[in-house]
Amino acid sequence: MSRPARIVVSRPLPPDVLARLGEHGSVEVLDVGDDERPTALRRRLAEAEALVCCVTERVDERLLEAAPALRVVANVAVGYDNIDVEAARRRGVTVTNTPDVLSETTAEFALALILATLRRVCEADRFVRSGRWQEWDPQLLVGHDLGGATVGIVGLGRIGGCLARRLRHGFGCRILYWGRRRCDWAERELDARRAEREELLSESRVVSLHLPLDDETRHWIGERELAAMRPDAVLINTARGGVVDEEALVQALRSERIWGAGLDVFANEPTVHDGLLEHPRVVLAPHIGSASERTRRRMAELAADNVIAVLTGQVPPTPVAGRQGDDRCASV
Ligand code: GLV
Numbered sequence: 639m640s641r642p643a644r645i646v647v648s649r650p651l652p653p654d655v656l657a658r659l660g661e662h663g664s665v666e667v668l669d670v671g672d673d674e675r676p677t678a679l680r681r682r683l684a685e686a687e688a689l690v691c692c693v694t695e696r697v698d699e700r701l702l703e704a705a706p707a708l709r710v711v712a713n714v715a716v717g718y719d720n721i722d723v724e725a726a727r728r729r730g731v732t733v734t735n736t737p738d739v740l741s742e743t744t745a746e747f748a749l750a751l752i753l754a755t756l757r758r759v760c761e762a763d764r765f766v767r768s769g770r771w772q773e774w775d776p777q778l779l780v781g782h783d784l785g786g787a788t789v790g791i792v793g794l795g796r797i798g799g800c801l802a803r804r805l806r807h808g809f810g811c812r813i814l815y816w817g818r819r820r821c822d823w824a825e826r827e828l829d830a831r832r833a834e835r836e837e838l839l840s841e842s843r844v845v846s847l848h849l850p851l852d853d854e855t856r857h858w859i860g861e862r863e864l865a866a867m868r869p870d871a872v873l874i875n876t877a878r879g880g881v882v883d884e885e886a887l888v889q890a891l892r893s894e895r896i897w898g899a900g901l902d903v904f905a906n907e908p909t910v911h912d913g914l915l916e917h918p919r920v921v922l923a924p925h926i927g928s929a930s931e932r933t934r935r936r937m938a939e940l941a942a943d944n945v946i947a948v949l950t951g952q953v954p955p956t957p958v959a960g961r962q963g964d965d966r967c968a969s970v
Pocket of ligand 1: 693717718740
């Protein structure tokens with residue numbers, strides 16, 4: 639009799655999801671600190687058929703080489719720049735992700751960052767907590783309105799689309815978008831207009847990034863792009879840190895080339911550039927765009943569905959397409 643499939647899970651998932659995986663193999667959850675993680679993962683994958691992992695795990699050629707029995711890598715995330723998809727394909731390993739289930743939650747978080755940045759919510763919180771609130775002053779922590787503002791959405795895919803709907807219907811914003819493809823539904827339903835990069839940057843009060851990270855999008859926002867932005871603009875990033883040249887962003891903030899930023903993702907997570915930590919009008923979050931209870935559960939369930947499908951010889955519900963963002967109008 640053949641042994642049960644080995645399923646390695648890189649971070650804890652809800653117990654019932656682990657139990658469901660357990661009906662299809664032996665499940666091992668990696669329970670080590672971050673320093674030991676790459677070595678431990680490599681060791682545990684030596685005989686594993688399936689890996690359920692997160693964006694923190696780098697699944698590259700070397701790791702795949704050490705996992706000769708592997709059949710599926712199920713990323714618990716929509717973005718999969720942590721995985722060498724081509725190397726996996728060459729070895730016959732299926733790669734899956736968790737699109738759709740997190741789009742609304744992540745769009746809501748982008749909206750939270752937009753409002754927090756424009757209305758200086760975190761600065762206000764620090765101000766009150768530090769005891770500096772001695773008297774009310776009409777000039778105190780004056781910010782900017784979102785209602786009616788022009789918002790540039792870079793990558794009008796699933797998450798960017800959810801955000802655009804909320805901005806249009808909830809705040810009456812004018813929507814500009816940049817994308818690899820034209821997005822008819824958004825032009826029709828939201829009166830959104832496709833713009834060239836320069837035009838979007840120079841007209842938008844808020845620039846929100848929703849691009850997957852790949853060779854073409856790395857540093858999509860750099861010195862030149864920041865120089866093209868309005869001085870009262872805010873940059874919002876809930877996509878991937880690498881889409882922004884962080885050094886250039888810090889310089890732009892320091893020299894008041896742009897007004898502020900709301901960032902959930904960083905180039906070298908969990909390390910955050912000192913220049914961002916120091917700046918009062920930068921709102922920071924530790925990569926929690928999809929972190930609502932309901933959505934995290936759905937992501938775990940979808941990852942498990944993908945693993946079970948591959949192990950039982952079925953087509954997984956959400957295999958990755960290869961190039962990221964091959965959906966309705968591209969992007970995550
Ligand atoms: C999170 O960053 C994701 O890609 O789902």
